[in-house]
Amino acid sequence: MHAHLGGGDDVSDERTQAMDTPVQQERILSGRYRVDSLIGRGGMASVYRGYDLTLGRLVAIKILRRDLASDNTFRTRFRLEAQAASRMSHPSIVRVYDAGEDLEDDGTGGTRHTPFIVMELVHGRLLKELIADGPMPADDAARYVDGILEALEYSHRAGVIHRDIKPANVMVTDDGQVKVMDFGIARAVSDTSATVAETTTILGTAAYFSPEQAKGEQVDVRADIYSTGVVLYELLTGRPPFRGDSPVSVAYQHVREAPIPPTKVAASAPPQLDPIVMRALAKDPAQRFADAATFREELDAALDGKSPSRRQLAALTDELYGERQQKQTETEHTLTQLSAENGIARTQSGPPVAWVWAAIALLVALVAAVAFWVIRTDPLDLRAADTVDVVDVTDMNYKGAAAALEDAGLVPIERSEPSDTVAEDLVIRTDPAPGTSVMNGATVEVVVSEGRLTSTIPELAGRSEQQARDAISGTEGLHLGRVLPVNDPDSDEGTVLKAEIDGEEIAEGDEVLQGAMVDLTIATGRVTTSNLEGFTLDAASDQLERLGLAPETREDDTCEAEDQPIVIAQSPAPGDVPVHSTVTLTICSGEPAADDDSGDGNGNDGGTGGDKSDEGRKGE
Numbered sequence: 001m002h003a004h005l006g007g008g009d010d011v012s013d014e015r016t017q018a019m020d021t022p023v024q025q026e027r028i029l030s031g032r033y034r035v036d037s038l039i040g041r042g043g044m045a046s047v048y049r050g051y052d053l054t055l056g057r058l059v060a061i062k063i064l065r066r067d068l069a070s071d072n073t074f075r076t077r078f079r080l081e082a083q084a085a086s087r088m089s090h091p092s093i094v095r096v097y098d099a100g101e102d103l104e105d106d107g108t109g110g111t112r113h114t115p116f117i118v119m120e121l122v123h124g125r126l127l128k129e130l131i132a133d134g135p136m137p138a139d140d141a142a143r144y145v146d147g148i149l150e151a152l153e154y155s156h157r158a159g160v161i162h163r164d165i166k167p168a169n170v171m172v173t174d175d176g177q178v179k180v181m182d183f184g185i186a187r188a189v190s191d192t193s194a195t196v197a198e199t200t201t202i203l204g205t206a207a208y209f210s211p212e213q214a215k216g217e218q219v220d221v222r223a224d225i226y227s228t229g230v231v232l233y234e235l236l237t238g239r240p241p242f243r244g245d246s247p248v249s250v251a252y253q254h255v256r257e258a259p260i261p262p263t264k265v266a267a268s269a270p271p272q273l274d275p276i277v278m279r280a281l282a283k284d285p286a287q288r289f290a291d292a293a294t295f296r297e298e299l300d301a302a303l304d305g306k307s308p309s310r311r312q313l314a315a316l317t318d319e320l321y322g323e324r325q326q327k328q329t330e331t332e333h334t335l336t337q338l339s340a341e342n343g344i345a346r347t348q349s350g351p352p353v354a355w356v357w358a359a360i361a362l363l364v365a366l367v368a369a370v371a372f373w374v375i376r377t378d379p380l381d382l383r384a385a386d387t388v389d390v391v392d393v394t395d396m397n398y399k400g401a402a403a404a405l406e407d408a409g410l411v412p413i414e415r416s417e418p419s420d421t422v423a424e425d426l427v428i429r430t431d432p433a434p435g436t437s438v439m440n441g442a443t444v445e446v447v448v449s450e451g452r453l454t455s456t457i458p459e460l461a462g463r464s465e466q467q468a469r470d471a472i473s474g475t476e477g478l479h480l481g482r483v484l485p486v487n488d489p490d491s492d493e494g495t496v497l498k499a500e501i502d503g504e505e506i507a508e509g510d511e512v513l514q515g516a517m518v519d520l521t522i523a524t525g526r527v528t529t530s531n532l533e534g535f536t537l538d539a540a541s542d543q544l545e546r547l548g549l550a551p552e553t554r555e556d557d558t559c560e561a562e563d564q565p566i567v568i569a570q571s572p573a574p575g576d577v578p579v580h581s582t583v584t585l586t587i588c589s590g591e592p593a594a595d596d597d598s599g600d601g602n603g604n605d606g607g608t609g610g611d612k613s614d615e616g617r618k619g620e
Contacts (some may be wrong), residue, residue, distance in 0.1 A: 031084070032052065036048060045065060048061045064115045065143065069115050074326065079100075085183040089482065092151035092180060098117070101114060121511070127168075127171070128167035130144075134238045135236055138270040144170070162183050165180070210227060221292070226282075236270075256592070258320075272302045273303075391408050392412060394427050396426065397448075398427065407422055410444045415447050430447065460518070478512075482508075493526075493579075500519045549580070555586075568587065
């Protein structure tokens, strides 16, 4: 097996060179991280095997492309998203340890910024490599998708949407553990002024886009549900549901076309999973599974359920995609099969229909004509008449920002959001970004900082686990993190012993930043006893009492009693026992054996026997 780590930029495996080719000159980032051999390279970054000189551990280091690193807005968003990802700790998520920028002399007297992320080094294979081997058995496909959904369930609770779920972003470790990579990177790109070409490169192929992403609309957790549905489809059939000659044609199908059920593409696909896949791929987010947990439950239930009838599947398809699209998809699939089986040349092009393609061609020609006209026209005159650049109003208050935008002929619209870095009531950013050319009178969204929004910690310690879970979910801005069970001699099972955020214990009434992950330490209701055999009864009893247990003595008269009772057995056996329970300690209580060797060696008894003989003689 080999090590991979990259993901969001679809890092490829450099098997013949990259895995073991050393870097020509030793490179240390931020004085701490040594960059070693190249693992892979993609459209957004290169990933190297590295070494943390401070903590002495192997890591993976993702170093971003230089042209991306030159964008200040991107670097800021990238750092914030990496910091958000670093707060997530889950077995199904590749851990982000650190993120930063390395500063270098660019050779012209300036400074070159090199953003990087330090991550957990994972050994295994990318899911896309496993898919290359062909369709998978349903159990394997469900297991991999369940791992993805488990990671999404955790990240969505933390308020992080992945936005780029695809097989190139999923690792399967050597022991079969699923790990999802590159949380937040897609948002870092989409929230900056990156060009369309850059965005397409970074976010990967359009094969896994949700319809709302393809249309450039706002997304929520259901976009990740859709992309996971695409991955499940590909695992079952060996191909994604939509394919085309260009990303645009694939994106069009995501928005307009109904997918063919997996069983009609691959005979090996189980019919009971068709409704699950079709539901996950619904065009309308409201018709998809509401969250990752629901998707997991339905997937698990479907594996053990009955196959749907043809009528039931048709009704579901009609509900999700409409009767016309369903019939068109079935017709296209039938024609495809006939062409393949009988060698019949198709005379009608596939969807979209000819008139749609004609309209697209006309639109492209129109855009080209307008572009040509713009290029030939004096750009200074054109801009002076019709457009204006968005002025930079960051770090201003809204009143001042609105006045500046209005003076430039623009219409400001206020929106607020919390920020850890920008003071309250100051502008964080604008949309469109500063310097963007827009039409006179265009609206500009001004995002104003609400400051560091905090949440108040509710009562957690001493309550039951369920009460603590309810209290956390009922407090705005708090999310449940890890739940760690530990033995405690004084607490019943399920009692919350303490609550922590980032390793620091918190108490009721503490103010913390919104979005914090609260880790709980829960009592197991058991304590661990050691092996007490060979201890004196008093010492063993003291040790049990310190654990809150009740010692009970049992006597065994088959063995000789000692002057100081010694424990010869205990019940229950050493190990975990319920708190406040009784432990039985067994000691010997038998009479000492007669001493047959107390005579003088001549057959005479010593002591008392001799006295009795003398008395007998005296009596005579």
